[in-house]
Amino acid sequence: MPKLIDHATRREEIATAAWRVILQRGIGAVSVRTVAAEAGLSVGSVRHVFASQTQLLSFAMELVIDRAAARIDALPHRRTELESMEDLATELLPLDEERRGETEVYLALFAASGADSTLSATRADVWGRVHAGCRTIVSRLTDAVTVTEEQHEQEVVRLHALLDGLAAHLIWRPSEVSAAAARTAIVDHLHELTTRFGVARP
Amino acid sequence: MPKLIDHATRREEIATAAWRVILQRGIGAVSVRTVAAEAGLSVGSVRHVFASQTQLLSFAMELVIDRAAARIDALPHRRTELESMEDLATELLPLDEERRGETEVYLALFAASGADSTLSATRADVWGRVHAGCRTIVSRLTDAVTVTEEQHEQEVVRLHALLDGLAAHLIWRPSEVSAAAARTAIVDHLHELTTRFGVARP
Numbered sequence: 001m002p003k004l005i006d007h008a009t010r011r012e013e014i015a016t017a018a019w020r021v022i023l024q025r026g027i028g029a030v031s032v033r034t035v036a037a038e039a040g041l042s043v044g045s046v047r048h049v050f051a052s053q054t055q056l057l058s059f060a061m062e063l064v065i066d067r068a069a070a071r072i073d074a075l076p077h078r079r080t081e082l083e084s085m086e087d088l089a090t091e092l093l094p095l096d097e098e099r100r101g102e103t104e105v106y107l108a109l110f111a112a113s114g115a116d117s118t119l120s121a122t123r124a125d126v127w128g129r130v131h132a133g134c135r136t137i138v139s140r141l142t143d144a145v146t147v148t149e150e151q152h153e154q155e156v157v158r159l160h161a162l163l164d165g166l167a168a169h170l171i172w173r174p175s176e177v178s179a180a181a182a183r184t185a186i187v188d189h190l191h192e193l194t195t196r197f198g199v200a201r202p
Numbered sequence: 203m204p205k206l207i208d209h210a211t212r213r214e215e216i217a218t219a220a221w222r223v224i225l226q227r228g229i230g231a232v233s234v235r236t237v238a239a240e241a242g243l244s245v246g247s248v249r250h251v252f253a254s255q256t257q258l259l260s261f262a263m264e265l266v267i268d269r270a271a272a273r274i275d276a277l278p279h280r281r282t283e284l285e286s287m288e289d290l291a292t293e294l295l296p297l298d299e300e301r302r303g304e305t306e307v308y309l310a311l312f313a314a315s316g317a318d319s320t321l322s323a324t325r326a327d328v329w330g331r332v333h334a335g336c337r338t339i340v341s342r343l344t345d346a347v348t349v350t351e352e353q354h355e356q357e358v359v360r361l362h363a364l365l366d367g368l369a370a371h372l373i374w375r376p377s378e379v380s381a382a383a384a385r386t387a388i389v390d391h392l393h394e395l396t397t398r399f400g401v402a403r404p
Contacts, residue, residue: 023248026314028230110312110374112228127375157362157379158370158387169359172312173329177359185360192394 012048014039019105023062025107030057048200058122061109068092072133082194082201084092088187092133092163092184093177094170102169124171134160139191145197155193162189212250216241217262223306224262229310232259260324263311266304267331270294274335284396284403287339291388294365296372297381305369336362343392346357347399356396364391 003081019037021030031053036046050056078084094103110123138155147155166185169177194201219241223232233255238248250256274293280286294307312325340357349357368387371379396403 028228028229048306069392077220107313108275110337110370111309123374127371127378143262154383154386154390156384157368157390159378161359161367161371161384161387162364164370165363165365166359168312169363173326175327176333177363181356181359184356185363188356189360190396196394 007049010045011059012063014041014046014049014056015063016195018056018060019101022105022108023101025141027112028055032056034071046179054116054118057109058118061126062120063124064106065126066101067102069129070185077189080201081140081143082190085190088133088157089190090135090161090183092130093179093182093186095183101169107168111120130164131156131160137190141194142197142199145199147197154165159193160190162186191195209251210360212247214265215263216243216248216258219266220258220262221303224307225303229259229311229314251297256312256318256320259322262307262326263321265309266308267328270301271303273333282403283342284392287343288389288404290299290335290339291361291365291392292385294332295369295381295384295388297385302373305373309370309373332366333358336365339392340395344394344399344401347401348393350393351397361395364388385391 002024014035017128018030018035021034021038025034032046032050033043035056035187038042039046050059050158068091075087076089078087094100106126109119110127112119134156135152137159138152142152142155163186166182170182171180212258214216215239220232220237221238223240227236234248234252235245237258238245242246248258252261270293274290277289277293288367296302308328311321312329314321314393336358337354339361344354365388368379368384372381372384
């Protein structure tokens with residue numbers, strides 16, 4: 001099905017052009033016209049793939065998380081669950097240039113005000129996927145011990161907030177919060193989580 | 203000096219009108235003209251106080267932190283340092299309507315892309331003031347024990363990220379992260395911080 005593959009490729013091309021517009025000029029500059037120009041396509045070609053600016057932004061936002069999910073799926077197996085979960089959590093932090101760009105786009109799209117229902121639904125979905133990632137980390141780390149549902153959800157809320165806060169600070173104040181400090185913060189947090197719940201370490 | 207007082211009042215009036223524009227229509231809608239209309243003033247009156255849109259946004263952003271600082275200064279004295287620091291930290295979370303609006307403005311201004319040097323300097327200053335607040339909390343909680351400078355800064359990075367992450371989630375996903383859960387996350391974190399450093403509790 002070469003036609004379908006072309007369509008998917010074109011869609012990603014347009015979405016990453018939208019990322020570049022967001023990174024260079026802010027989310028307010030994204031329109032079918034500016035993204036078409038950035039992608040080197042006609043307005044008609046872009047409209048053929050995305051009927052509206054909102055659809056384009058929604059796809060661009062989901063693509064950030066799709067790429068992170070693909071990287072997480074490709075992570076090599078580590079010796080212990082704790083090491084594997086450290087890898088998973090740090091994959092959600094912008095510790096290299098590629099992920100810095102993606103995180104900037106993620107933060108810009110989240111902070112963009114607007115009552116548009118499609119974009120709100122996408123924001124909810126994307127937030128939920130990261131939240132589910134945090135839930136996986138907490139579940140796998142506390143698998144061997146008894147944890148109430150309330151305690152579990154509380155740990156998920158805390159881990160997700162810590163991750164998103166670190167990601168934002170790495171983008172906003174790279175001179176103040178280093179990649180090493182952010183990584184330490186997450187690794188320490190996961191170690192202490194296992195200690196608090198009395199999880200035996202190998 | 204009634205003239206000076208009038209000027210200060212007018213400045214806050216204009217800045218809070220800018221907040222309302224940000225909350226209702228997004229930061230992209232802020233201009234001297236839209237803010238003047240929202241404040242019920244002439245464009246000339248606004249220009250008399252703020253020479254540019256950037257100056258207006260800078261002041262509006264500083265005002266968010268000024269108000270939080272004023273509330274923190276007015277906090278009643280608590281029985282223990284830990285309780286006082288819990289109050290200080292939770293004052294930085296959007297747990298009521300007034301602070302929700304302020305936090306939305308804070309996040310919108312931070313996420314707004316732009317290379318404007320005045321606004322960048324303001325963002326750095328505002329971030330630094332919150333970071334200093336977190337430094338105060340860590341210092342006062344670990345006052346009686348030995349902590350290396352590196353450990354201290356690491357705790358500040360972690361507390362600040364957790365606070366900003368919780369604040370963002372309270373604004374973005376209020377249906378998923380409750381005020382009670384956010385408060386618990388911070389209180390638990392501060393308690394565990396004192397436990398980790400072996401601080402005796404009264």
